Amino acid sequence: MLRYDVVVIGGGPAGMAAAIAACDSGAKTLILERDVRLGGILNQCIHQGFGLHYFKEEMTGPEYAERFRKEVKKRDITVMTEAMALSLGADRTVTALSPDTGLVKVQAGAIVLAMGCRERTAGAIALPGTRPAGIYTAGMAQKLCNIDGYLVGKEVVILGSGDIGLIMARRMTTEGAKVKLVLELMPYSSGLKRNIVQCLDDYGIPIKYSHTITRVVGNPRVEGLYYAPVGADRKPVLSEEQYVSCDALLLSVGLIPENDLLNGLDVKMSAVTNGATVDENRMTSLEGVFSCGNVLHVHDLVDNVSEEAEIAGRAAARYSKGELPAGDSVSVSACDGVRYALPQRVNLGDGKVRLYFRVDNVYKDARLVVESGGNRLVGKKFQVLAPGEMGSVEIDRSAICGDVTVRLER
Amino acid sequence: MDRFDVTVIGGGIIGAAVLDRLSRYDLKALLLEKCDDVASFTTRANSGIVHAGYDCEPGTLKAKYNVLGNPLVWKEAEELDVPHLKCGSLVVAGEDGIDGLEALAKKAEANGVEVRILDREQTLKIEPNVADRIAYSLYAPSAGVVSPYQMAIGYADRAVTNGAKIILEAPVTAICKRDGDYILSTPKGEFATKIVINCAGANGAFINDLVGAEHYETTYRRGDYFVLDSTERKNISTVIFPLPTAAGKGILVAPTADGNVIYGPTAIDTTDSEDVASTLDSLDSLRASVPLTYKRPAFNKCIRVYSGLRTLIGHDFVIGRSQKTENFVMAIGICSPGLTSAPAIADDVLALALDGLNANKKKEFVTVMPRHKRLKELSDDELEQLVAEDNRWGRIVCRCEKVTEAEVVAAIRSPLPATTVDAVKRRCRAGMGRCQGGFCGTRVMQILSRELGVPLTEVKKGLGANIARYRVKEVE
Numbered sequence: 001m002l003r004y005d006v007v008v009i010g011g012g013p014a015g016m017a018a019a020i021a022a023c024d025s026g027a028k029t030l031i032l033e034r035d036v037r038l039g040g041i042l043n044q045c046i047h048q049g050f051g052l053h054y055f056k057e058e059m060t061g062p063e064y065a066e067r068f069r070k071e072v073k074k075r076d077i078t079v080m081t082e083a084m085a086l087s088l089g090a091d092r093t094v095t096a097l098s099p100d101t102g103l104v105k106v107q108a109g110a111i112v113l114a115m116g117c118r119e120r121t122a123g124a125i126a127l128p129g130t131r132p133a134g135i136y137t138a139g140m141a142q143k144l145c146n147i148d149g150y151l152v153g154k155e156v157v158i159l160g161s162g163d164i165g166l167i168m169a170r171r172m173t174t175e176g177a178k179v180k181l182v183l184e185l186m187p188y189s190s191g192l193k194r195n196i197v198q199c200l201d202d203y204g205i206p207i208k209y210s211h212t213i214t215r216v217v218g219n220p221r222v223e224g225l226y227y228a229p230v231g232a233d234r235k236p237v238l239s240e241e242q243y244v245s246c247d248a249l250l251l252s253v254g255l256i257p258e259n260d261l262l263n264g265l266d267v268k269m270s271a272v273t274n275g276a277t278v279d280e281n282r283m284t285s286l287e288g289v290f291s292c293g294n295v296l297h298v299h300d301l302v303d304n305v306s307e308e309a310e311i312a313g314r315a316a317a318r319y320s321k322g323e324l325p326a327g328d329s330v331s332v333s334a335c336d337g338v339r340y341a342l343p344q345r346v347n348l349g350d351g352k353v354r355l356y357f358r359v360d361n362v363y364k365d366a367r368l369v370v371e372s373g374g375n376r377l378v379g380k381k382f383q384v385l386a387p388g389e390m391g392s393v394e395i396d397r398s399a400i401c402g403d404v405t406v407r408l409e410r
Numbered sequence: 411m412d413r414f415d416v417t418v419i420g421g422g423i424i425g426a427a428v429l430d431r432l433s434r435y436d437l438k439a440l441l442l443e444k445c446d447d448v449a450s451f452t453t454r455a456n457s458g459i460v461h462a463g464y465d466c467e468p469g470t471l472k473a474k475y476n477v478l479g480n481p482l483v484w485k486e487a488e489e490l491d492v493p494h495l496k497c498g499s500l501v502v503a504g505e506d507g508i509d510g511l512e513a514l515a516k517k518a519e520a521n522g523v524e525v526r527i528l529d530r531e532q533t534l535k536i537e538p539n540v541a542d543r544i545a546y547s548l549y550a551p552s553a554g555v556v557s558p559y560q561m562a563i564g565y566a567d568r569a570v571t572n573g574a575k576i577i578l579e580a581p582v583t584a585i586c587k588r589d590g591d592y593i594l595s596t597p598k599g600e601f602a603t604k605i606v607i608n609c610a611g612a613n614g615a616f617i618n619d620l621v622g623a624e625h626y627e628t629t630y631r632r633g634d635y636f637v638l639d640s641t642e643r644k645n646i647s648t649v650i651f652p653l654p655t656a657a658g659k660g661i662l663v664a665p666t667a668d669g670n671v672i673y674g675p676t677a678i679d680t681t682d683s684e685d686v687a688s689t690l691d692s693l694d695s696l697r698a699s700v701p702l703t704y705k706r707p708a709f710n711k712c713i714r715v716y717s718g719l720r721t722l723i724g725h726d727f728v729i730g731r732s733q734k735t736e737n738f739v740m741a742i743g744i745c746s747p748g749l750t751s752a753p754a755i756a757d758d759v760l761a762l763a764l765d766g767l768n769a770n771k772k773k774e775f776v777t778v779m780p781r782h783k784r785l786k787e788l789s790d791d792e793l794e795q796l797v798a799e800d801n802r803w804g805r806i807v808c809r810c811e812k813v814t815e816a817e818v819v820a821a822i823r824s825p826l827p828a829t830t831v832d833a834v835k836r837r838c839r840a841g842m843g844r845c846q847g848g849f850c851g852t853r854v855m856q857i858l859s860r861e862l863g864v865p866l867t868e869v870k871k872g873l874g875a876n877i878a879r880y881r882v883k884e885v886e
Contacts, residue, residue, distance in 0.1 A: 034806065034809065082804075082805060084806040084809060086812065097785075097793070097797075097804050097806060098804050098805075099797065099801035099802065099803075099804035099805040100801070100804070101804070102793070102794050102797035102798065102804055103790055103793055103794055103797070118844070118845045118848060118849065119845070119848050121713065121714075121844075121845065121846040121848060122715075122846070123637065123712060123713045123714035123715055123846050124712060124713060124844075124846075126636065126688075126693055126709070126712055126715045127715065128687070128688050128689055128690050128693060128715070129687045129688060129689075130686065130687045131686075131715075131716065132875065133870075133871035133872070133873075133875030133876065133877055134875070136848075136851075136877075137848045139848060140847075140848050140849075140851055140852065143852055144852055144877070144878055145882060147852075148852060148856075148866065148878065149881060149882045150866060150867065150878030150879070150880065150881060150882060151878075151879060151880040151881075151882060152877060152878065152879060153879060154879075154880065175882055175883070214690060215687065215689070215690075216687070217687070219684070219686070219687075219873070220871070220872065220873035220874055220875040221875040236690065238690075247879075260809075260810070260844075263641060
């Protein structure tokens, strides 16, 4: 049995930042990465737009990852690549498998979950029609394009307006494909505003909001699809069905934190984020198990992932040394237009804590209110709040005098 | 031209089982399959239920072969190392359904099938998650589930191991007679054969017409299904049926032998022999029907939708020698309970084919196939040993289903080799999980490319369609 103070599961942006922070806090640290190299999904995100907040400069995904890879290398952090964590015990043992080492069992002082997320599939949304070749998640098409050098088609329709879908609309266009249409079920985009502008508008790619696919046509290869506007109940209005031909359909219909490792463990999960519920240290309900990055909740900016992972990494190191005291805490809940707020628990104490939140619709000139025990801690006005953009506010822990609620006031 | 004693047309569950039987005899046996793998149409989009046989009309071929086939499926799934689970089945009904259940129990008695009528309390002991309105059920302990496509693949693998030949992508386009032989034309060449066995499924009547055998009118019934994440498996213990209707056995909720859960099928009549497109209406009707029998529907845990086509010729199977052309055996119109009936049908079709052939049983043939090693089923010690011998056992390709590179390679090198992403998926489950190949799809493609010695652009998802279609920066 190997022993580490902190075992970080996943070597993407979250895992690397958590490991660096844990190591800098004096913990003997191990990263288990299932791919052949560190970096995670950043490696296939060759577009610009990373690091504006964290590094105050704009770079590509691989460049952003490289900064962290270098920092990992500088330190005494053990990295196992092609190492897949197979199971996790409540006693903080991790079993992993790799071709170099075979089965490895590790006893961890603390564990940081940083496994990232996966994409929702055609199956998950019960896409009607045939199930031919030519229908892929945007991320799979992105990997084939940017890592392997292949295009999945030349006449493309994209369902969903998640950021990867928008990025791939531009990427396929620059590779000579015709992106004919983006369809979004909701009346607003689930991606960043800047991606709508830079990836669709700048290339003249139309997006139809409140539209969805009613039927995929073609077998064994997709030949086209029918789509229709949806009513208030989000059901398609079949009388207004239209046809568009295509040889590829990319899906960008949501990301799901990949918490499969927690199946069977008694970890309190959030039905909204699909991640664990955590306190401000990003500790889950299972003592000594921390979670950060997209496995905790889906982020739109990697910069936020890095910051969150550093919190988790530092706290995990402290926990492994017995320096993270358990104390009284209050719950943080969301309502009135706020889909979720994170962390879901805050320990009582001093200093500031940043609450991250997402709203459930597009709101203009709304006030984000944080209350505790009847007192208003924050009342911050936002010109626009959209589901695709995570917001945050800081609260003073010393002002907490009861459970915390985060809501919108209009 | 290659000459065979017997040629089976169609590599679904029936054709594969028949070829398996033929391969035990000293004769040249061939199977011609239209698609690029066996089990590629009706068999792969099946409920996977091993029916007990209580609901077939007594005296029909369906009743006969279902009852004979049930124990054979359990035995042969074991021999072929195909996932199966004898979990029993329940037909559930509300207060008003007791008459329907009693009518089924009468049929069961006539068919010689063990069933018991249970009250609600007894039902809950077998399946705690039946809907609240359920007052009675008919319990059939001999029912269960098997992987339908793996069963067909298992038969095909065993047949090939025992010396039979399978040619894929070989649809039969014309049949003529020459010197007492049938000459079968396919894109893969012409084949001469003394005996033809028609197991062509949805195209069974077409093959009959090609050869001038009995003409049958065929109708089709499409069924759509939801496949649920394996995390739902813990919520279901048995197969739950509603009371059957004229359209079929109704919408069931069942565990799959591989550890998922399915809801389906609908029953939509169609004249199109290739109609496997699910529809919004049909999926919505599943959403409405499942809660009538099952208390914990979880459509938000859906990982896949699929559709299958049942081929109907009249009300029963068509099994026998043609009266219009000699040496032509038919096993067509095989709808439900075709999967359960397959081994028993194959035994009778073998006898029909051997009649007139002077063939002896081979002195040696393989009955029990080598176990498929699966990471999920290995002990730590076995895994350590395997990784030490071959480190591909340590490289996980499919993270959802925990499938290693060694298992993918084994699928590609099996007796009937997998040559497509879908064929790999059916054999070792890489890509069957909740991410549906989003992560492992490109890895499986690379392994196929390497093992088959073809560029990535020629690696097929299945049925001839490739995935990586163009090189980046390719100029037209």
